[in-house]
Amino acid sequence: MKRYTIGLFTTLLLSFLIVETAIAQKPDLAGNWSGKIKLPTGELEIIFKITQNDGKYEAKMDVPKQGASDLPVGDVLVIDDSVSIAVPVILGNYSGHFSSPDSVSGKWKQSGMTFDVNLVRIDEVAPLLRPQTPEPPFPYLSEEVEYINPESGLKLAGTITIPKDVDACPAVVMITGSGAQNRDENIFGHKPFAVIADFLTQNGITVLRVDDRGVGDSEGNVSTSTSLDFADDVLAGVNFLKKRKEIDPRKIGLIGHSEGGLIAPLVATKSHNIAFIVMLAGPGTAGEQILYEQAALIAKAAGLPDYSVEQNKRSQQRIFEVVKSEPDTAKAREKLREAITQGMYTGMNEDMKKAIDAQISSVNSNWFRYFLTYDPKPTLAKVKCPVLALNGSKDLQVQVSNLEAIIKAVNSGNNMNVDTVRFANHNHLFQNCETGAVAEYAQIEETIDPEVLTVIKDWILEQTSAK
Known part of the structure; x- marks a missing residue:
C-alpha cells in the first residue's frame, strides 16, 4: 500500500522548479x-541535474535506485566555493565546498540524520529502462476524457482506450492504490496501469484509467478524502462508461490494485x-493488521534484527492508539508528538521537527484514520458479482495469505464465484523478483509479468462472454 511503507506509501511530486539565485562566475555548478549515501543496506546514489540560464539555476534531483526522477529542488546557492542545495519535498539538504572544478565534498542531511556525501560531475544520467511502457501510435482509440462526480461535484479526468471496430465490448475502470496517483x-x-490498459484494449476490452483527486487534471484533495470518497469517484466512472455507445453496460467491471x-x-x-x-494484491483483513505485517516484512527484508522489528511495532501501536x-x-497532533518522540519533541532541531510533523500529518489524515480501522470482510460478504483475486507470494506489502481471507469473506455471503491465483515469484507490483523488497521495484525493468496480464484478460473475457 503505497503511502505508509518505504517507497510505496510515499507520494513524491514530480515537478520542475526554477531557482533564482546569485551565482558566481566560477566555480560553475551547472551539470x-x-x-552516494552509505546506508546499512548498501549505497544509495543521488543525482543533482543543474543548468544555468541567464545567471539562474534550474535544478532537479534523481534517486535512481528508488525510481525517483525530477524531484523538485528548492534554493541552490553558490557563495565563493561553498555549495548549498535544498530539497524540501523530502526534507533534505546538501551542503559542501568545491574540492576541484568537478567535485564537491560535503554532507547530506535528511530527517535529522547526516551523511558524508561527495559529489562528482558526470556526463550523462542513464535513463530508467521500462520496455513495457506503451508508446504511440496505438492500435486502438485513445481519448482524454472528463466527467463530474455528482456526489462531490468534483471534475475527474482520465484516459479511455477503446478497441477499434468493436461494438458492445466489455470495459473496466482502473482503481489506483493509496497515495496521490495519476492515471498510469x-x-x-x-x-x-498504462501497461494493463494497453494489453487489455488490444484484446478487446475498453479501459478507463483516471487521475486521483487533486492529481493531474482531476479536482479535489486526496489527503482529506477516504476510501469511501474514492468509491464514489469510481462509481462516477462506471456511470460515464454506461453512456458510451461502444460499451455493453452489462459488462462493466473494476480492476483495483492494493487499496484499489x-x-x-x-x-x-x-x-x-x-x-x-x-483485486490485485487487495486486502482481505483490517488495515491495522495489514500495516503491522507490512512493516515487519519490509524491515526484515532490509536486514533489521528482530528486536528492531519488535521495537518498530511497539511504536506503531502507540501511534495507532x-x-x-x-x-x-x-x-x-500533540499526543502523537508525545508518543513518537517520547516527550523529546520540544528539544529537537527544526529538521527533526519537520520530519516528525510530516509523519504525523500522514497518520492524522482522514484517509489514514479510515484505512486503519476499516475491515473489508463485511463488505466482501455483500459482493454478489464474480471476483478474481491475485497476489504474489513474495509480496511484502499485502501478504499472499490475504487470498484465503478474501475467499472466506466472499463465500460467507453465499457468493461462490470467486477465483484466486498465487504467483510464486512475484512482488506487490506483480514483477518477477528475487526477494519482494521494495528496493527491487525500481531496479527491475519488468513493469508487470505478461502472465499476470493474460490471466486477467482471460478471466474477464470468460466472465463477460455469456452476458
Whole structure:
C-alpha cells in the first residue's frame, strides 16, 4: 500500500522548479552531479541535474535506485566555493565546498540524520529502462476524457482506450492504490496501469484509467478524502462508461490494485451494474493488521534484527492508539508528538521537527484514520458479482495469505464465484523478483509479468462472454 511503507506509501511530486539565485562566475555548478549515501543496506546514489540560464539555476534531483526522477529542488546557492542545495519535498539538504572544478565534498542531511556525501560531475544520467511502457501510435482509440462526480461535484479526468471496430465490448475502470496517483499509477518509473490498459484494449476490452483527486487534471484533495470518497469517484466512472455507445453496460467491471482492491468491493456493493471485480494484491483483513505485517516484512527484508522489528511495532501501536482514541486532529497532533518522540519533541532541531510533523500529518489524515480501522470482510460478504483475486507470494506489502481471507469473506455471503491465483515469484507490483523488497521495484525493468496480464484478460473475457 503505497503511502505508509518505504517507497510505496510515499507520494513524491514530480515537478520542475526554477531557482533564482546569485551565482558566481566560477566555480560553475551547472551539470550533472552524482553522490552516494552509505546506508546499512548498501549505497544509495543521488543525482543533482543543474543548468544555468541567464545567471539562474534550474535544478532537479534523481534517486535512481528508488525510481525517483525530477524531484523538485528548492534554493541552490553558490557563495565563493561553498555549495548549498535544498530539497524540501523530502526534507533534505546538501551542503559542501568545491574540492576541484568537478567535485564537491560535503554532507547530506535528511530527517535529522547526516551523511558524508561527495559529489562528482558526470556526463550523462542513464535513463530508467521500462520496455513495457506503451508508446504511440496505438492500435486502438485513445481519448482524454472528463466527467463530474455528482456526489462531490468534483471534475475527474482520465484516459479511455477503446478497441477499434468493436461494438458492445466489455470495459473496466482502473482503481489506483493509496497515495496521490495519476492515471498510469506511476511508481518507481513504472506505469503499470498504462501497461494493463494497453494489453487489455488490444484484446478487446475498453479501459478507463483516471487521475486521483487533486492529481493531474482531476479536482479535489486526496489527503482529506477516504476510501469511501474514492468509491464514489469510481462509481462516477462506471456511470460515464454506461453512456458510451461502444460499451455493453452489462459488462462493466473494476480492476483495483492494493487499496484499489479494497475500494472495488465497496463500489460493487453500491451498484448492481458491476459485472465483476479484479483485486490485485487487495486486502482481505483490517488495515491495522495489514500495516503491522507490512512493516515487519519490509524491515526484515532490509536486514533489521528482530528486536528492531519488535521495537518498530511497539511504536506503531502507540501511534495507532492515539489515532483510534482521539478524534480531534489538533489534540491528536500533540499526543502523537508525545508518543513518537517520547516527550523529546520540544528539544529537537527544526529538521527533526519537520520530519516528525510530516509523519504525523500522514497518520492524522482522514484517509489514514479510515484505512486503519476499516475491515473489508463485511463488505466482501455483500459482493454478489464474480471476483478474481491475485497476489504474489513474495509480496511484502499485502501478504499472499490475504487470498484465503478474501475467499472466506466472499463465500460467507453465499457468493461462490470467486477465483484466486498465487504467483510464486512475484512482488506487490506483480514483477518477477528475487526477494519482494521494495528496493527491487525500481531496479527491475519488468513493469508487470505478461502472465499476470493474460490471466486477467482471460478471466474477464470468460466472465463477460455469456452476458
